[in-house]
Amino acid sequence: MSQSYNRGLVEDFGRWKEFTAGMWAWIFHKFTGWMLIGYLFTHIAVLSTAIGAAGDTAAIQAETDIYTTTIQGLEELFIVRVLEVGLLAVAVFHILNGLRLLMVDLGIGLEAQDKSFYASLILTGVITVASVPTFMKGVGF
Amino acid sequence: MSTQQQEPETQEAPEDPEMKGAQSPQDRRLAEKESGAIDEESEKKAELEGETVHIKVFRYDPEVEGKQEPRFDDFHVPFEKGMTVLDAVIYARDEYDSSLTFRHSCRQAVCGSDAFFINGKQRLACKTQLSELEQPVRIEPLPHQEVVKDLVVDMGHFYDQMHAVEPYFQDEDTPEVSDLEEQHQSPENREKIKMSSRCIWCGACMSSCNIAAGDNQYLGPAAINKAYKFAMDDRESEEIKEHRLRILEQEHGVWRCQTQFSCTEVCPKDIPLTEHIQELKREAVKKNLKFW
Ligand code: HEM
Numbered sequence: 001m002s003q004s005y006n007r008g009l010v011e012d013f014g015r016w017k018e019f020t021a022g023m024w025a026w027i028f029h030k031f032t033g034w035m036l037i038g039y040l041f042t043h044i045a046v047l048s049t050a051i052g053a054a055g056d057t058a059a060i061q062a063e064t065d066i067y068t069t070t071i072q073g074l075e076e077l078f079i080v081r082v083l084e085v086g087l088l089a090v091a092v093f094h095i096l097n098g099l100r101l102l103m104v105d106l107g108i109g110l111e112a113q114d115k116s117f118y119a120s121l122i123l124t125g126v127i128t129v130a131s132v133p134t135f136m137k138g139v140g141f
Numbered sequence: 142m143s144t145q146q147q148e149p150e151t152q153e154a155p156e157d158p159e160m161k162g163a164q165s166p167q168d169r170r171l172a173e174k175e176s177g178a179i180d181e182e183s184e185k186k187a188e189l190e191g192e193t194v195h196i197k198v199f200r201y202d203p204e205v206e207g208k209q210e211p212r213f214d215d216f217h218v219p220f221e222k223g224m225t226v227l228d229a230v231i232y233a234r235d236e237y238d239s240s241l242t243f244r245h246s247c248r249q250a251v252c253g254s255d256a257f258f259i260n261g262k263q264r265l266a267c268k269t270q271l272s273e274l275e276q277p278v279r280i281e282p283l284p285h286q287e288v289v290k291d292l293v294v295d296m297g298h299f300y301d302q303m304h305a306v307e308p309y310f311q312d313e314d315t316p317e318v319s320d321l322e323e324q325h326q327s328p329e330n331r332e333k334i335k336m337s338s339r340c341i342w343c344g345a346c347m348s349s350c351n352i353a354a355g356d357n358q359y360l361g362p363a364a365i366n367k368a369y370k371f372a373m374d375d376r377e378s379e380e381i382k383e384h385r386l387r388i389l390e391q392e393h394g395v396w397r398c399q400t401q402f403s404c405t406e407v408c409p410k411d412i413p414l415t416e417h418i419q420e421l422k423r424e425a426v427k428k429n430l431k432f433w
């Protein structure tokens with residue numbers, strides 16, 4: 001008689017120290033993909049305030065309409081600026097690793113799939129750091 | 142052979158209650174020996190004789206009362222240069238505990254019967270040098286397969302998946318006997334399928350695959366690789382290749398692969414599994430896009 005010794009999903013992911021590049025790339029790609037979807041909806045919600053602001057030319061000129069005040073209110077917040085840097089990091093990684101996955105799908109350079117993952121990570125880091133002065137302008141930078 | 146061997150010690154119960162072994166008569170006896178005579182003396186002897194390797198082996202046997210709860214047993218095996226993990230478990234079985242159960246045969250990475258989960262990775266025990274591993278070396282049965290006893294897992298499902306891709310040459314039109322008695326393959330074509338033909342059915346890849354773990358119907362890397370060997374063989378006709386691709390492009394076929402590369406990472410025969418799966422995906426798309 002055999003019996004299941006099921007170590008289950010929790011244990012699979014509990015072994016994260018033993019993950020190799022391809023597995024990390026997969027996890028990060030899922031994560032960033034869904035973060036981008038999440039951002040998309042938030043983005044739509046914020047932009048939708050423009051509907052309420054439409055038509056009132058005087059308020060728009062005076063920059064007191066609901067859309068302008070919402071955007072300005074958000075951009076004043078330090079945490080929003082930090083989140084923007086995070087969004088850039090997530091998007092850049094998703095794009096770079098997406099290109100890597102495209103190559104993997106085309107069967108190009110599969111021996112170097114781990115190196116291309118590390119390259120995506122490093123490039124993402126560099127671009128993110130380089131973006132900090134721009135995103136943080138006016139809030140301490 | 143030295144007569145003074147260290148007795149196996151049972152491991153202190155791990156924190157995980159799942160792993161805690163019930164107290165069996167054997168446990169008790171071992172505990173007595175441990176407290177009494179395992180002693181510095183034999184330990185010193187072992188040191189004098191040379192290094193020992195500390196292995197922790199998964200034990201489980203649904204038919205023995207004291208082993209129904211999975212646990213780990215510790216063995217200290219005298220180390221010799223060039224010793225593999227398989228050598229160590231064989232030693233432990235022959236010298237310490239004859240009930241320790243595992244499959245092995247060729248001892249040279251040919252038969253594929255001794256893939257275990259060693260220090261967190263699927264490896265072929267006979268192909269894994271102890272000197273490369275951190276101690277204690279943790280040896281478990283392959284994950285995602287039912288455990289029959291100790292390190293022995295039920296390979297039935299794996300074999301079912303292998304057979305599902307019809308892993309045999311099936312061309313109706315064998316050449317005229319008068320003409321040719323053999324079906325020759327071009328050297329180029331042989332080269333193309335060379336790596337895929339190295340599979341030894343060890344099941345390491347299937348066990349490492351996160352997708353196969355969650356989807357029991359997924360063909361898995363080994364079976365897809367097996368299908369690759371035949372689909373890419375020029376000697377089979379186009380219709381048979383199409384038939385093969387139809388099997389592979391089903392819902393639980395090639396498209397389940399998420400290119401995590403886990404299988405390629407663990408395959409003891411270095412088969413580029415992901416590469417083969419990806420190529421079959423492209424072949425399947427090409428077949429369906431063909432409008433000319
Ligand atoms: C240049 C930009 C982009 C590229 C190159 C790209 C590339 C890819 C690729 C290749 C995949 C498939 C991954 C696989 O093979 O498993 C994927 C998945 C995904 N992408 Fe993108 N993507 C881009 C932009 C976006 C954007 C803007 C969003 C969100 C609004 C997004 C959301 C997702 C999601 C949710 C998934 C699925 C993740 C999952 O498997 O659960 N991507 N992307």
Ligand code: SF4
Nearest residue numbers: 340341343344346408
């Ligand atoms: S493909 Fe490699 S890992 Fe998978 S069964 Fe064959 S030899 Fe083992």
Ligand code: FES
Nearest residue numbers: 247248252253267
């Ligand atoms: S004993 Fe045959 S492959 Fe290891």
